[in-house]
Structures are given as structure tokens and as C-alpha cells.
Amino acid sequence: MSSVLLEARNIQKTYRKGLLGKTHKILDSCSFTLQEGETLGLCGPSGCGKSTLGRLLAGLEHPDSGQIFFHGKNIFTADKITKKRIRQKIQILFQDPQGTFHPVKKLGTSLHRVVDLYDLHLSESDMTTILSTVGLHPEILNRYPQEISGGQAQRLALARILLLKPEFIILDEPTSGLDISVQAQILHLLKDLKKKEKISYLFISHDRNVLSFMSDRIVYMTDGKLHPDENLMQKI
Numbered sequence: 001m002s003s004v005l006l007e008a009r010n011i012q013k014t015y016r017k018g019l020l021g022k023t024h025k026i027l028d029s030c031s032f033t034l035q036e037g038e039t040l041g042l043c044g045p046s047g048c049g050k051s052t053l054g055r056l057l058a059g060l061e062h063p064d065s066g067q068i069f070f071h072g073k074n075i076f077t078a079d080k081i082t083k084k085r086i087r088q089k090i091q092i093l094f095q096d097p098q099g100t101f102h103p104v105k106k107l108g109t110s111l112h113r114v115v116d117l118y119d120l121h122l123s124e125s126d127m128t129t130i131l132s133t134v135g136l137h138p139e140i141l142n143r144y145p146q147e148i149s150g151g152q153a154q155r156l157a158l159a160r161i162l163l164l165k166p167e168f169i170i171l172d173e174p175t176s177g178l179d180i181s182v183q184a185q186i187l188h189l190l191k192d193l194k195k196k197e198k199i200s201y202l203f204i205s206h207d208r209n210v211l212s213f214m215s216d217r218i219v220y221m222t223d224g225k226l227h228p229d230e231n232l233m234q235k236i
């Protein structure tokens with residue numbers, strides 16, 4: 001029987017346009033739960049707040065109010081050690097990861113940086129195994145970000161996440177910038193990983209076919225809230 005991995009309760013998030021500009025409520029009493037091993041698909045019109053929700057779940061930004069629980073622990077108010085562990089277990093994969101690698105350092109440096117950040121003990125053979133899981137040869141670690149393709153960058157960003165043994169990954173339009181065959185390879189890779197490693201996903205996408213292929217359940221965001229109603233899918 002699966003159990004709840006993550007719960008978001010009544011999340012509110014407002015942005016201000018400029019220092020003195022008007023406030024704009026993006027998320028309004030946004031709530032949902034995610035089971036262990038589940039993939040929740042998230043769609044909704046451009047600018048409705050999908051990526052904002054993703055960043056909040058990843059702990060990159062704070063909500064104005066509301067709580068996010070991971071294994072029952074509040075991700076914002078937990079003690080320092082628990083927070084660091086949660087930060088390790090919840091990861092986010094962006095649409096264009098190339099910019100997340102250090103521009104003038106070899107890619108290996110960017111990968112080893114997360115290993116150091118979380119004090120992980122990882123041998124070279126562990127690194128090779130993870131790279132091979134995402135279909136890459138260790139030679140890529142000697143290259144610079146501008147020397148790899150979009151598909152390779154996405155695989156490498158995924159490898160960097162896998163080094164951390166994540167339990168939950170927010171996939172924010174992870175294949176939108178890729179051509180169709182590379183897109184299919186990455187989607188299959190993500191599905192395989194989910195099965196093997198029992199990872200849960202929040203999959204953000206505008207693409208209905210991709211969402212149906214990847215998700216156990218799909219929710220639609222509108223007016224800052226999530227709606228499970230399948231009819232709303234017609235609006236994508």
C-alpha cells in the first residue's frame with residue numbers, strides 16, 4: 001500500500017511587479033497530496049503559476065502562507081539537519097539545464113560540487129554507473145557546457161540529481177526544448193527510473209500527450225488552485 005510522500009496545504013504566493021508595483025496573487029489556497037511512487041501531471045495556461053509551485057516545492061522560494069510536508073515534516077520549519085536532508089531528497093529538473101552548469105568549468109566539476117555540498121561518499125565507479133544509467137559515457141565530464149547537446153545536457157542534469165538519491169523530482173517542462181526523438185528517449189528514461197528507483201514526479205507540461213504518457217493523475221491549475229476535473233483538460 002502506498003503512503004503520502006508530500007502534501008501541500010493552502011499555499012498562497014503573491015508577486016509584486018517592481019518595488020512599488022501592484023501585487024499579483026499567483027497561488028491561492030493551492031493544495032494537493034502526492035503518494036510515494038506517483039507521477040502527478042500538472043498543466044494549465046501559460047503564466048498561471050506552475051513553475052512557481054515547482055520552485056516552492058523544491059524549497060527555492062517560500063510561500064506567503066501555507067505548508068508543505070515531506071514525509072510529514074514541514075519543509076520550511078523543520079530543523080536544519082532535516083531541512084538539508086529534505087533539500088537533497090526533493091530535486092527539480094528545468095527545461096534548459098545548460099545554464100545550471102558552471103559556464104567556464106568542466107562538467108565534472110559541476111557534478112562533483114553537489115557531491116561535496118551534501119557530503120556524499122561516491123566512488124568513481126558509482127559516478128560511472130549513474131552516468132551509464134542516463135546513457136552517458138564518463139568522458140563527458142571533461143567537456144564544457146557549450147560542448148554538449150540539449151539532450152546530453154538534460155541527461156547530465158538528471159545524473160546530477162540521481163547522485164543525490166532523490167525521492168521526488170519536479171520535472172518542469174523537461175523535454176520541451178528537445179527534438180521529438182530525443183524527447184521520447186528522455187521520457188522513457190524518466191519512466192524507467194521511476195520504476196527502478198521508486199521516484200515520485202510532479203510533471204509540468206503543456207503537452208497533453210506527454211502528460212497522459214507520463215502521469216498517473218493529472219491536475220489543472222487555474223485561478224491559483226489545482227483542479228482534478230478531467231473536463232478542464234479540454235482547456236489545455
Ligand SMILES: Nc1ncnc2c1ncn2[C@@H]1O[C@H](COP(=O)(O)OP(=O)(O)OP(=O)(O)O)[C@@H](O)[C@H]1O
Pocket residue numbers: 015016017026044045046047048049050051052053
Ligand atoms: N520572481 C518573480 N517575480 C515577479 N513575478 C513573477 C516571478 N516569477 C514568476 N512571476 C510571475 O508569476 C506568474 C506565474 O509564473 P510561472 O512561471 O509560475 O507560470 P507558468 O504557469 O509556469 O508559466 P509557463 O507555462 O509559461 O511556463 C507570471 O505572471 C510571472 O510573470
